[in-house]
Amino acid sequence: MPAALPPPQHHWVLPFAACASDDWLPAVRAMPPAASRHLGKLLQGMKLVHTDSGDVRSLTPPHERVLARALGLQAPDGLIPWAAWQHLQGGGAPAARAWAFITPCHWAMGREHATMTDPAALDLSEAESRTLLAAMQPYFETYGITLHYAAPTRWLAEGELFRDLPSASLDRVLGRNVDPWLPGTGSVEARFGAGPPQTETAPAGGSVLHEVKSVGARKMRLLQNEMQMLLYTHAVNDARATNRQLAVNSFWISSSGALPDTFHAKAQPDTAVSRSLAHAAFSDDWAAYTQAWTALDASEGARLLALQQGGATVRLSLCGESNAFTFETAKTGIFSRMKSLFGQQPLSVLLEQL
Known part of the structure; x- marks a missing residue:
């Protein structure tokens, strides 16, 4: 029986390795083999160790679920307490108070x-x-x-309302219609209808959404309306209009929830989260998206491959808008390597499963 490998020393998380846009697959299929040369070699020395299967309409995207699982932050959809986690990481008391991120933002009104x-x-x-x-x-x-x-576009908000108030990640709504993702919108059917979601109005995700019936959700919708009226005539926005800058006309709630008093994070490997694919996807720029793949392969892909070939145990999580695959270094013989999940197939074949 082969000796067990040590825990992974490095973990690479790739959000938006697959996208819901109709333009995504043609762009990925058109990439030359050289764009994933290091990644292909890396995967040939790995085995699939975890599949995170989700739903395109969940509030929490797959890459956030992957990171939360690594830390031991298990929670229902829309309630992974990243804001409480940041408060704790910043030296805050580990009391089980409820937190959320508030992001001042601009809604383009159509x-x-x-x-x-x-x-x-x-x-x-x-x-x-400020x-x-x-x-x-x-x-x-x-x-x-x-x-x-x-930070300028991230405030921490402390309040009991956030304890049981599911909220959608910003990665679900950037560049998209905000309506289906607002607190209190309701069930999957109420938010998107009975059929499959459309890309413009239904970004991606993981688990089945639940009804949001809380008083807190209604209060947040009222507060959003109040703030839109306040911001409409605020002096900061008057000055920004003079400088031809976008107005801050609303805010977004995300990462709501609470940590238990007894929470202790799992020991984590060195983790890198690459955001270049996400930024290109949000901009609907598929030329930039394929260029980002090439750059990532030449940088982080080459780095992890060198580490793996040097004997380190590494982990790779490829995350789409519904699912995520996590791979880890495996001790494989020649025959097993030939049967590798990735093998000599184009990268797009694997990514289509996300």
């Missing part, structure tokens, strides 16, 4: 729905962000929520 613009496009300064936080804080306080500044 004739039928609002579309979420990438918050990075705001180029929001710290001074602007001014808006101070103006919004009293309104949040009426709902028992305290805001804490973390």
Whole structure:
């Protein structure tokens, strides 16, 4: 019986390795073999160790589920407590309080729905962000929520309302219609209809969504309406309009939930999360997407391959919008290697299963 391998020393997580867009598959199939040369060799020395099967309509995308599983942050869909985790990592008390991220953002208003613009496009300064936080804080306080500044487009929000309030990841809604993903929207059928979701209105995900009936969801919708009215005439936005910058006209709630008092994170390998594929997908730029694959293969792919060939145990998680495959270094003979899941097939064959 072969000796067991040591725990993985390195973990590479690739969000949006597959996408729901109709333009994704033709772009990936058109990539030359050289674009995944290192990745192909890396996978030939690996075995599939975990499959995360999900639903395209879940609130939590596969890559967040993969990272949460690695840490031991198991929670229902939309309630992986990343905000509470960040608070704890920042030296906060491990009390089981409820937290969420609040992202000041811009909704592009169309004739039928609002579309979420990438918050990075705001180029929001710290001074602007802190001014808006101070103006919004009293309104949040009426709902028992305290805001804490973390970064220009990320605030920590503490409040009991977030304990059982599922929220959609920003990665579900960027560049897409916000309506199906708002708190309190309801069941899968209510949010997307009985048929399969359309890319524009139904980004991707994992587990089955549940009804959101809480009072907290209704309060968050009211608060969002109040903040849209406040922000419409705020001096920060007047100044931004003068400078031809996008207005901050709403906010997004994500990563809601609470950590138990007894929570202890699992020991983690060195983890790299590559976001270049995601950014290209959000922009619907498939030329940039395929270029990102080539660059990732030449950088992180080559690095992990060298580590694996040097005897290190490495892990790779390829994440789509529904599912994720996690591979790990395996001791394989020549015959097993020939039967490798990846083998000599094009990368697209494997990615289509995501």
